[in-house]
Amino acid sequence: MADATVFSDFLEALGVPHTREYSDRQYRTMPFRSLFGFSKLMQSYGIECEGLQLDDKSEITSLTPPFLARTGGGFVIVTEVDHCIVSYITEGIGESMPLDSFLQAWNGTVFLAFPNEKSAEPELSVHRRDRFIARAKKWILTAGALFLFMYLFIGNGVYRHISTLLVTLLDIAGLYLTYMLVQKSLKISNHAADRMCGVLQEGGCDSILETKASKFFGIFGWSEVGFTYFSVSLMTLLLFPQWTCYLALCNACCLPFTFWSIWYQKFRAKIWCTLCVSVQCTLWLLFFCYLGGGWFKDIFPLKIQFFVLGAAYITVLLGLNRLMPMIDKSES
Numbered sequence: 001m002a003d004a005t006v007f008s009d010f011l012e013a014l015g016v017p018h019t020r021e022y023s024d025r026q027y028r029t030m031p032f033r034s035l036f037g038f039s040k041l042m043q044s045y046g047i048e049c050e051g052l053q054l055d056d057k058s059e060i061t062s063l064t065p066p067f068l069a070r071t072g073g074g075f076v077i078v079t080e081v082d083h084c085i086v087s088y089i090t091e092g093i094g095e096s097m098p099l100d101s102f103l104q105a106w107n108g109t110v111f112l113a114f115p116n117e118k119s120a121e122p123e124l125s126v127h128r129r130d131r132f133i134a135r136a137k138k139w140i141l142t143a144g145a146l147f148l149f150m151y152l153f154i155g156n157g158v159y160r161h162i163s164t165l166l167v168t169l170l171d172i173a174g175l176y177l178t179y180m181l182v183q184k185s186l187k188i189s190n191h192a193a194d195r196m197c198g199v200l201q202e203g204g205c206d207s208i209l210e211t212k213a214s215k216f217f218g219i220f221g222w223s224e225v226g227f228t229y230f231s232v233s234l235m236t237l238l239l240f241p242q243w244t245c246y247l248a249l250c251n252a253c254c255l256p257f258t259f260w261s262i263w264y265q266k267f268r269a270k271i272w273c274t275l276c277v278s279v280q281c282t283l284w285l286l287f288f289c290y291l292g293g294g295w296f297k298d299i300f301p302l303k304i305q306f307f308v309l310g311a312a313y314i315t316v317l318l319g320l321n322r323l324m325p326m327i328d329k330s331e332s
Helices: 004-015 020-028 036-045 057-062 099-105 124-155 162-185 193-196 204-209 222-239 243-268 275-291 304-331
Strands: 048-054 068-073 074-081 086-092 093-098 104-112
Touching: 004 020, 004 074, 020 036, 020 124, 020 243, 036 048, 057 074, 057 099, 057 104, 086 099, 093 099, 099 104, 124 193, 162 193, 162 204, 162 222, 162 243, 162 275, 193 204, 193 275, 204 243, 204 275, 222 243, 222 304, 243 275, 243 304
Parallel strands: none
Antiparallel strands: 048 104, 068 074, 068 104, 074 086, 086 093
């Protein structure tokens, strides 16, 4: 979900009943990107409002929060003012600043809102119902996926061998890592990915994903390739555990890429992508699991199942590649 806007944060501070999804959408699509447009949007919620330009900034202590105050970085939501400290919300995060420092950053423009007991989001009950249904569908989807996973994991005996148990866990970890990389490549905000990317080098993941080398043959992003590899490998292990030896062979074929990736980051780009390095480590851990489990035996001669597995990788990769522009457009 996209980050909350100053509009929904302001409604929250005012105690006006609303749903974030609808309010954020209304804010992002309001026709006039100005205080006039903002005031019209507030009025549609039954909230009277007023904009002021204070010549004497010390008058801020006489205003009743919450209210909006314009600074050099945009509007912040002032939630408390005393003679020493100003508390405010910016980009959904609560912060505070000494009053003198805040007065220097503030340009004197304030936006006051006056809600009443009838102030609320239009058709609030309908939007709450829709939000409940949307969340219920996510929970049902998650529960269904978990049930199918456990059924296949137990029913096909994947849990019986320590190597396949570890391979399952590593495939899930790799799937999560590459999912975050896909989000990064689409510039979809993910706080967990941002925190993880800062472990080796701040902004390293974003910088690497902007290079030409982040695409396979200039067509497929390596994040797409990784997500395809781990998703197909996991599904194959759960559905056809007897094909594990061919999964081991596919894993071995991926290992030369890990040397190139590390070399490129260290010597060419001179930037470290934490998520990328984590994916390379996951591939090697998978290799040692396959090796320790004895899954490289009896691979040859290759049977039709190996080529079916290869076709599955290619088909899923092509399908994901077709979906990526649609996802990118919907997020935009």
